[in-house]
Amino acid sequence: MAEDTFMGVPREKIDWAPTIDYSKCDFCMECDKFCPHQVFERREEDPKLVVANPHNCVVFCRACAKTCGPDAITFPNKPDTIAAIKNIREEEGEQ
Amino acid sequence: MKRAVLPCNGLDKQHGVLARELALRLMETQGAEVICPVLLNNSPARYEKALAEAPLLVIDGCPTRCASKLATKLGLRVDDKLLVSEQAKAAGLDVGESLRPGPVGMQLVDVMEAGLASVEEPVVGEEPSASFESPTDYLTVTYDKFVFKIPGKDYLFNENDCWVRVIGDRARVGVSDFVQQSMTDIVYFEPAEVGRKIEQFDEIGSLESGKSMMDALSPVSGRIVAVNAQLADSPELVNEDPYGKGWIAEIELSDFDSDKGLLLNADSYSKVVEKKAAEAQH
Numbered sequence: 001m002a003e004d005t006f007m008g009v010p011r012e013k014i015d016w017a018p019t020i021d022y023s024k025c026d027f028c029m030e031c032d033k034f035c036p037h038q039v040f041e042r043r044e045e046d047p048k049l050v051v052a053n054p055h056n057c058v059v060f061c062r063a064c065a066k067t068c069g070p071d072a073i074t075f076p077n078k079p080d081t082i083a084a085i086k087n088i089r090e091e092e093g094e095q
Numbered sequence: 096m097k098r099a100v101l102p103c104n105g106l107d108k109q110h111g112v113l114a115r116e117l118a119l120r121l122m123e124t125q126g127a128e129v130i131c132p133v134l135l136n137n138s139p140a141r142y143e144k145a146l147a148e149a150p151l152l153v154i155d156g157c158p159t160r161c162a163s164k165l166a167t168k169l170g171l172r173v174d175d176k177l178l179v180s181e182q183a184k185a186a187g188l189d190v191g192e193s194l195r196p197g198p199v200g201m202q203l204v205d206v207m208e209a210g211l212a213s214v215e216e217p218v219v220g221e222e223p224s225a226s227f228e229s230p231t232d233y234l235t236v237t238y239d240k241f242v243f244k245i246p247g248k249d250y251l252f253n254e255n256d257c258w259v260r261v262i263g264d265r266a267r268v269g270v271s272d273f274v275q276q277s278m279t280d281i282v283y284f285e286p287a288e289v290g291r292k293i294e295q296f297d298e299i300g301s302l303e304s305g306k307s308m309m310d311a312l313s314p315v316s317g318r319i320v321a322v323n324a325q326l327a328d329s330p331e332l333v334n335e336d337p338y339g340k341g342w343i344a345e346i347e348l349s350d351f352d353s354d355k356g357l358l359l360n361a362d363s364y365s366k367v368v369e370k371k372a373a374e375a376q377h
Contacts, residue, residue, distance in 0.1 A: 006254055007254055007357055007359075028159065030158075030159055034308070036307070058255065059254070059255075060255055060296040060312050061255070061310070061312075062298075062310065063308060063309065063310050065158075066158050066308075066310075067158050067159065067160070068158050069108060069157035069158055069159045069180075070157075071158075071180070078294065078296060078297070079294060082294075082295060082296065082357070085357065086356055086357070089356070
């Protein structure tokens with residue numbers, strides 16, 4: 001989905017996706033079962049779960065982290081992401 | 096108040112063990128009827144009477160939320176919920192890894208018990224301000240057999256499908272018609288804490304249906320001054336009237352001029368809904 005945007009900003013320019021802490025993850029797959037956007041992908045080899053499609057992640061959604069028993073999922077700092085989106089919009093508005 | 100309590104079975108993780116301990120404590124001190132999740136799953140009729148007579152508290156151990164999921168699966172009406180791992184974090188208590196409750200774990204049980212005693216009357220904050228009438232003038236987005244309504248004026252939206260309606264220095268926020276139709280019947284609403292300061296896109300409550308769960312993300316920054324107390328008993332109001340009686344929270348605005356930079360009017364939001372509706376079908 002090359003045309004995918006959030007507030008007019010190309011999705012791939014926005015830093016927002018889960019990060020899996022593999023020292024905590026027990027591969028219960030609850031996050032993958034929950035997420036309807038195929039952000040995660042299961043693998044045969046280790047690690048058995050990866051963030052395969054970070055740009056499918058809904059900007060500012062953190063719902064998968066709530067399903068995580070061992071608390072292994074983190075997200076970027078929201079105010080930083082908001083500031084970055086506003087910056088990109090301003091730059092593009094000036095063109 | 097006598098409760099029915101459905102805890103985590105408490106055999107997989109340390110926080111689950113404490114869910115079970117808390118249920119037993121409530122049985123001892125408050126005469127709560129403890130519902131065994133395994134027996135409930137196999138023979139729901141066994142607890143029919145208890146569930147009909149007493150408000151139901153669901154105690155989950157960890158975010159896997161097996162007890163909540165069981166309640167949803169059986170279509171139970173949940174009056175209150177508690178997540179032990181979240182309580183442990185809030186209380187700053189590390190209960191260790193053991194599947195036997197230790198002293199720190201029992202301390203957490205005390206804390207949770209005290210918290211439950213004090214929240215018999217939910218805090219709803221100030222009285223909601225001036226009456227907000229439900230809108231009458233809508234744009235519609237039609238996709239396949241679905242028709243999504245979007246109020247034509249007075250409402251702004253974020254791209255996460257939440258709306259805001261501003262009156263003076265206050266705003267009311269909620270979720271859009273697209274959300275309620277996508278989720279289908281909403282069975283539980285967990286409000287945010289009244290008095291909390293929030294940034295734009297912070298959580299202002301979460302919604303659960305048999306199909307999915309969603310955090311509502313605030314279109315505006317400010318302080319939560321009230322939550323919609325009616326949603327505790329009637330979460331279906333979000334389905335029936337998402338832009339009116341199904342409002343979620345009232346916010347005292349702190350920087351609306353800046354928030355507006357990341358909000359959409361009805362026209363722009365209708366394009367977002369068109370796109371999302373099309374994607375949801377694939």
